[in-house]
Amino acid sequence: GENVEQHPSTLSVQEGDSAVIKCTYSDSASNYFPWYKQELGKRPQLIIDIRSNVGEKKDQRIAVTLNKTAKHFSLHITETQPEDSAVYFCAASSNTDKLIFGTGTRLQVFP
């Protein structure tokens, strides 16, 4: 079955710097890659997703890139702010609607 690995497990950055979180997946049939943000004590919320027919997608300060050949995808956050502090999860899915999640990255943005 699908396996998703996520790195790093923790990431600390200064406000205004960029943050990058990387994930790799094992199932070459995977074609949908969402990213979730979970603030302390709250539910995970979808922040951006990408399908396998595109290589990059941007939404304001966040972007996701996908390399199908290498089977990895990354989340990029630019101009980080303290409110970006949260746990971020990547996930992957083939046409089964079932998401397999990475183990999460705790991002801390220091003022």
Next chain:
Amino acid sequence: DVKVTQSSRYLVKRTGEKVFLECVQDMDHENMFWYRQDPGLGLRLIYFSYDVKMKEKGDIPEGYSVSREKKERFSLILESASTNQTSMYLCASSRGSRDSYGYTFGSGTRLTVV
């Protein structure tokens, strides 16, 4: 505002008890899922359902069962609770189609088994 509602935010149960965790969604979604979230392990899929009265095992189904009698409701059952089932349980739903779509999560139920 679309909603996935989990009936309890916190639960404390005794070892050996039968425990029911309820999840209701109001988005007419076909798919519903139960995950457990543990530090360092991420979200692990317990069971999921693509339709009423239908269920499929996820990656860690042992010790759990589910029920989906109505489209909007998906229940997770711990047949005989054990301390290693102490965890945060998250329910989610998504629309069913040929393409995968992101989930909407409930707020979670933090279960403690003593």
